[in-house]
Amino acid sequence: MKKRVIEAISAEIEEEFILEKPKDLSFGHYATPLAFSLAKVHKKSPMLIADEICTRFLDGHIFESATSIKGYINFKVSDSFLDTVATEALSDESSFAKAYHDTSILLEYVSANPTGPLHIGHARGAVYGDSLYRIGKHLGYKIESEYYVNDAGNQIDLLGVSLFLTVKEKFLGEEVTWPEEFYRGEYIVDLADEAHNEFAHDIFKDTKNIPQLAEWGKEKMLKLIRENLDDANITFDNYVSEKSLYAHWEETLSKLKKSGAIYDKEGKSWLKSSECGDEKDRVVVREDGRPTYLAGDIIYHDNKYERGYDHYINIWGADHHGYIARVKAAIHFLGYDENKLEVLLAQMVSLLKGGEPYKMSKRAGNFILMSDVVDEIGSDALRFIFLSKKSDTHLEFDVDMFKEQDSSNPIFYIQYAHARINQIFEKAGKNPEDVWCTKLENLDADSKNLLFTSLLLPEVLEDAFDSRQLQKLPEYLKSLAALYHQFYNKHKIVGAENADSLLKVSAMVAVSIRTGLKLMGIDAKYKM
């Protein structure tokens, strides 16, 4: 809708202009402060310029009126224009709010170590990434999602050691000496129990078998992680194994050497990342010849760029922000454009329950498990709350709020509006298809306002995606639902003389809510 409005205005105005929403809807549907900037150029008052511009829109099909108020130019769209847009949307719901963008994007997110279940911090990035993906796809971007599996290195070794020793101590009754670092938490005990049952006991006699155990445990954990994700409606296009990438390490390393990015000192190889904005140079190969974690990420990004996307997005936990500079430096040295990589940070989450800090799970080893929260409030509520806040700000929320079955629970409130519309159609004994062709004219102010708002979804999505500020979508759905509840209380629909018109507007609201929820990974309810 906005696109067509912009086209219509551009036909009459040469200058570039900003199109915004008027503060008060009674002014109009769209507005531009263009006259203020022109005032400077033409040395005329903004009011006079605005008045003049408004006269150019006297007989349009799209606009019912263009008026100047205090220098602002306000546009009101016509009933027939809204009707056209709504009819298109209703008759082809699956295409509603879709667009086309000729940009390919590789989106990497979650990428949690496969050494334990996902916790609540991972969940935020996971939900955000998944919805960014859904919205991007809907808007026509060629977007692919990827999970980078850290299946190599110390953490995996530690998983093996933890399993090995836990089996010995808990199930074979042997005395063991624990290293300084190992994984705790009941999930390790459960996993050890499983290992104990699955493997012949000989395997726990020789430390040489630890890698085998680690490999086995990693697969189990990866499976668990996928289940955690699945329970929140999250799936990935690809999983990329860190381990498998090391086959290309020499290749990548020689590329770096060729560009003069590597030097040797103290028996180690260093990346000159400080030349590209990092605070210091970083070790990529240790004294014993083993590459560091950074090496894996360098190969991975080499691999990503070789696949030739237009744009790359990584979603990381905010505690990794210090890592951005070195990865970008490496990308630069590899001869790629590091500006194509955009790193989004998901900030910390603090959970409350009944005003008190949420109890950590012993199972997890002092983390709040994502699965516990999903079990407690459901995937829909979890997704909603995480998407309702800007991802880069700290978030604190109380799970009890999402158990309420009234308007204090925003997800409930939106679902209720959707279910309500469905119920009205039942009461009226009609299907949405029955009212598609109803011609909307002489709409009263409330209906028109509601219809207009319901048609804003496409521009809300574009805005949310471009700015990566996904909270704009739930904000919009909340306001649309509120508008509908108000409308419902004020206007009798079934039995009204213009019932079909009101039903058509309602159907449009339902389409918008349903589409918006779907992009948040939430199914709309028809009955509650």
Add this chain to the structure above:
RNA sequence: GCGCCCAUAGCUCAGCUGGAUAGAGCAUUGGUUUGCGGUACCAAAGGUCACAGGUUCGACUCCUGUUGGGCGCACCA
């Protein structure tokens, strides 16, 4: 010490690339036609946008500084 993020109503948060009177929800208080689901709606009250400067027709928004929080500063991932 250095770097990144943050500071808006009692609480949790919006506020679009600077634009019209700074907005929601919760909580509080007071209301709503025997109703297409009251699981909702209406209204009241609530603000020095952390503080101080600067940029301009205009600043919650941009710049600088101060204060107060969070996170990071590995050859761990």
